Amino acid sequence: MAAASSVAVPAGHATDNYLTHTRGFLSWALTLDHKRIGMMYLVSIMASFLLGGIFALLIRTELISPGRTMMQASTYNQYFTLHGAVMTFLFIIPGIPAALGNFVLPIMLGAKDVAFPRLNLASFYLWLLGAVFFVVVLHTGGLDTGWTFYTPYSTTTSTQVTLAVTGAFILGFSSIFTGVNFIATIHMLRPPGMTWFRLPLFLWALYATALVQVLATPVLGITLMLLAAERLFGLGIFDPKLGGDPVLFQHFFWFYSHPAVYIMILPGMGVISEIISVFSRKHIFGYKFIAMSSVAIALIGFLVWGHHMFTSGQSRLAGMIFSGLTFAVAIPSAIKVFNWISTMYKGSIYLTTPMWYALEFLFLFGIGGLTGLFLGSLATDVHLHDTYFIVAHFHYVMVGGTTFAFLAGLYYWWPKMTGCMYSQNWASLASVLTFIGFNLAFFPQFLLGSRGMPRRYYDYTGLLGEHPEFTHLHRVSTLGSYFLAIGLFMGLFCLIYSLFRGKPAPGNPWGGATLEWQCSSPPPHDNFSSPPVVGDPYAMKNIKYDPKAGSYVKVEDA
Amino acid sequence: MMQMGELHGGSRMLSAWELLGQSxxxxxxxxxxxxxxxxxxxxxxxxxxxxxxxxxxxxLMVLFVIMYRRRDGVEASDSPSHNTALEIMWTAVPVAISMxxxxxxxxxxxxxxxxxxxxxxxxxxxxxxxxxxxxxxxxxxxxxxxxxxxxxxxxxxxxxxxxxxxxxxxxxxxxxxxxxxxxxxxxxxxxxxxxxxxxxxxxxxxxxxxxxxxxxxxxxxxxxxxxxxxxxxxxNVVKRLPPAQAGEELYKRYGCAACHSTDGSARTGPSFKGIWGETHEFSNSTPTKVDENYLRESILEPMKKIRSGFQGVMPTFQGRFKNDQEIRAIIEFIKSLK
Missing domain, CATH: 2.60.40.420 (Cupredoxins -  blue copper proteins)
Structure with a gap:
């Protein structure tokens, strides 16, 4: 907040903190501190995001005009595969839980660390090892199967499928370790007074996510091992030439990968619940409905995988069941959206950078969620399946939803993580630019898809006879992607600049009532010297700005 | 690369949207x-x-952001933090619509x-x-x-x-x-x-x-x-056309053209141009002269002899032909490609 400028060092800003506690490379590489592990994850995940983003820009540039623009078809196939694989396995899945969650979860809970700090560090190094596999794949022949590894294409292509699935297998264990750790932490390390229904909604979301990580990821691991075994030893599981069934692979794959969609979006929804409440200065509306809807999404999410296969030849009965369950899983998400909007009602809304991102999230996730209705409905999915409509839909959910929530959370907790305040004006401007660029890039893709453009096409020259409009729609999409990239870089620059020139952050710059705002910015090495006093995580009325302290403080008698 | 000038063609953009409206x-x-x-x-x-x-x-979101924007000295109003009837309503209505x-x-x-x-x-x-x-x-x-x-x-x-x-x-x-x-x-x-x-x-x-x-x-x-x-x-393709022409027709119809060119350029498979009478090397067999028997075998059992420098990816065409004259016609067509 602007008023912080009147105080040189605001209340709650700490120079002796987890960053300055010890020094040297090994103090980071061998750290068991969840905050440092979270920061290492953050940096690594942002690097993956950059890598995946470069692939995205290359793909979009190739599609700016029909025919060959700058690369061969096989190169294009590799780029869209690696874009998907890197973004999914290295960025979106670990993004919020492993980076933000690792940092925030124990402090928000009022604990000194996660339940198993060594497992936490192991999870980070497994992530690194998995990432190394992907980098090796990149330099030794690439991967051209699409991130979905569909058989029998993936069992017959000459690219590095075995290496890539081994990498994804290892990343899966990293994800399981994080999940196990979070479940144990939330069960065992809650301080006195932190009852289940006093858990901040971000923690409910992380808890539901962790359940999915632990229960679904092993299925992916086994599936990918079977795929590797089929390639290495000629086992006949998926390849019809060897007596296997290629559609079986799709069942196995989506049994993980659909729940994984909720691994990606649930933590984002948790972040949004925190931010909307804090910046509306209002108690979150319908706490229990939001908390339970996270758990409901996690559970029903296990039963809808067949909606990826409505045109695979699965039976009409299976189609009916999966479609019905898909509509069931949409309801809890709708409930959350209504609750967020109601939270803003009669609030006092602060348009800070995190709030900008949160509002943009509501807009984009609204479109992403509603367009899911076209895909859950059987008749329309037959037409839209495997077209750009799908591509647009999941980018609205995964980027417009998860990535915008990730950025909202990053800007929200940045002062806590680094002790530095960034420029609200510049960062908010960056968020609006990112938002506009995103819509320019992906909205035309709905139109491309509903008018018939299939996905994963290197060239659309042959389609222009029936669809001359495709060139223009692709061009707008590509230009939008450049604006999106500029917005993201501008946002990143705001954060990096704040590290050097930012004002010192107070303990509670936003007026949050959850526990992480009770310890200093940045937090001390062991978070809390004594167990914190646990209250209602959304009692905004008790948190008032104190100009003398330059920070929000708790007012007991409000 | 595309020409940047095209980007500024406002009229071209407009025509695209007109087209969209027409089709x-x-x-x-x-x-x-x-x-x-x-x-x-x-x-x-x-x-x-x-x-x-x-x-x-x-x-509603935009309305609330405008109506309830932060004002100095004005605090958020006290309003209930849940309302069971309302929440059940907005669960039930989406359930009904989605059904x-x-x-x-x-x-x-x-x-x-x-x-x-x-x-x-x-x-x-x-x-x-x-x-x-x-x-x-x-x-x-x-x-x-x-x-x-x-x-x-x-x-x-x-x-x-x-x-x-x-x-x-x-x-x-x-x-x-x-x-x-x-x-x-x-x-x-x-x-x-x-x-x-x-x-x-x-x-x-x-x-x-x-x-x-x-x-x-x-x-x-x-x-x-x-x-x-x-x-x-x-x-009646075999009856209505001379064998070589019928073979050309069949060459297109059966999709041979996807992998085999007639102009000497290598695609997924070798070109048909000028191969008649040549002796070819194979990665899994001894060198063989291209004659009727070799061509027939390559069509019906393509994996028997895989031409050096190519991968064996051709599916068999056993049982795909209407009659034996069709195979004969394709052989005549290949023969004619000097």
Whole structure:
């Protein structure tokens, strides 16, 4: 907040903190501190995001005009595969839980660390090892199967499928370790007074996510091992030439990968619940409905995988069941959206950078969620399946939803993580630019898809006879992607600049009532010297700005 | 790279949007089959629901941000933090709406997936990267020919990886999966030519710029009576043309052209140009002279002799021909390529 400028060092800003506690490379590489592990994850995940983003820009540039623009078809196939694989396995899945969650979860809970700090560090190094596999794949022949590894294409292509699935297998264990750790932490390390229904909604979301990580990821691991075994030893599981069934692979794959969609979006929804409440200065509306809807999404999410296969030849009965369950899983998400909007009602809304991102999230996730209705409905999915409509839909959910929530959370907790305040004006401007660029890039893709453009096409020259409009729609999409990239870089620059020139952050710059705002910015090495006093995580009325302290403080008698 | 000048062509942009308006609705291409009517009505229903909810959500959000924006000295009003009746209401209403959408979606799907018993049947063979269509009398074609206003059942199979048969104008799509038969059906109600796309990613080859995005064909919808004439005409290719010409026709029809050029350039497979009488080397066999017996074997059992420098990826054509004269005609065609 602007008023912080009147105080040189605001209340709650700490120079002796987890960053300055010890020094040297090994103090980071061998750290068991969840905050440092979270920061290492953050940096690594942002690097993956950059890598995946470069692939995205290359793909979009190739599609700016029909025919060959700058690369061969096989190169294009590799780029869209690696874009998907890197973004999914290295960025979106670990993004919020492993980076933000690792940092925030124990402090928000009022604990000194996660339940198993060594497992936490192991999870980070497994992530690194998995990432190394992907980098090796990149330099030794690439991967051209699409991130979905569909058989029998993936069992017959000459690219590095075995290496890539081994990498994804290892990343899966990293994800399981994080999940196990979070479940144990939330069960065992809650301080006195932190009852289940006093858990901040971000923690409910992380808890539901962790359940999915632990229960679904092993299925992916086994599936990918079977795929590797089929390639290495000629086992006949998926390849019809060897007596296997290629559609079986799709069942196995989506049994993980659909729940994984909720691994990606649930933590984002948790972040949004925190931010909307804090910046509306209002108690979150319908706490229990939001908390339970996270758990409901996690559970029903296990039963809808067949909606990826409505045109695979699965039976009409299976189609009916999966479609019905898909509509069931949409309801809890709708409930959350209504609750967020109601939270803003009669609030006092602060348009800070995190709030900008949160509002943009509501807009984009609204479109992403509603367009899911076209895909859950059987008749329309037959037409839209495997077209750009799908591509647009999941980018609205995964980027417009998860990535915008990730950025909202990053800007929200940045002062806590680094002790530095960034420029609200510049960062908010960056968020609006990112938002506009995103819509320019992906909205035309709905139109491309509903008018018939299939996905994963290197060239659309042959389609222009029936669809001359495709060139223009692709061009707008590509230009939008450049604006999106500029917005993201501008946002990143705001954060990096704040590290050097930012004002010192107070303990509670936003007026949050959850526990992480009770310890200093940045937090001390062991978070809390004594167990914190646990209250209602959304009692905004008790948190008032104190100009003398330059920070929000708790007012007991409000 | 594209020419940057094109970006500033405002009039070109405008014409694109005009085109969009002329061909079908804003969202969907012109419908050309009964299946498209089924899908489009569900699409419009969902679009209406989405529009209402999107305007509601974003409208309220914008309204609240403006009405309740932060003002100095003004605090958030006290309002309840939950309201069970309201929350049950906004759970129940979406449940009811989604059940309606589910019902119409499922009803439409049953139509799309249930071919009438009297439907005309066409076999569809998918392979990297071409489509082949075979009619009940054995005729084979590269484009799918069908009569207007008559239900057509297509039975799909694949020779290699998974492909997907997609006709946007008909709103139908079904995967062609190796090792099993899938089916779908349609009843075209507009004469003309409509695009067929492959909708399941199936790779590409840089050698001959073939791949997933070039695995295209057309549905040709004939006026009443014309389809039968076309089919009759096609059935007699070996009788109606000299062998070499018939062979050229068959070369296109069976999709040989996807991998074998006639101009000497190597694609996925070797070119046919000038090979007659040559002696070739093989990665899995002793050198052999290109004669009738070798060509026949290469067509029916392509893996027996794999030409050096190429990968053995050709599917067998055993059982694909109407009669032996067709093989003979293809051999004559290759012979003629000096």
């Amino acid at each position: 079908g609705s804003f969202w969907l291409p012109p419908p050309a089959a009964t299946s498209a009517d089924v899908v489009d009505s569900v699409f419009q229903l969902i679009l209406a629901v989405c529009t209402v909810f999107f305007v509601l959500i974003v409208g 309606v959408i589910f019902y119409y979606g499922f009803k439409g799907y049953l139509d799309l997936r249930t071919p009438p018993l009297n439907a005309y049947e066409v076999q569809v063979f998918a392979q990297k990267w071409s489509w082949t269509f075979q009619y009940p009398n054995g005729v084979v074609s590269e484009e799918l020919h069908v009569p207007v206003d008559r239900p057509v059942r297509v039975v799909l199979s694949s020779q290699d990886v998974i492909h997907s048969f997609f006709v946007p104008a008909f709103r139908i799509k079904m995967d062609a999966v190796p090792g099993r038969y899938n089916q779908t059906w349609f009843q075209a109600r507009t004469e003309g030519k409509f695009d067929i796309y492959c909708a399941e990613y199936c790779g590409s080859s840089d050698k001959d710029s073939q791949g997933h995005s070039s695995m295209l064909s057309k549905v040709v919808v004939h006026a009443p009576g014309e389809f039968e004439n076309w089919l009759e005409d096609q059935a």
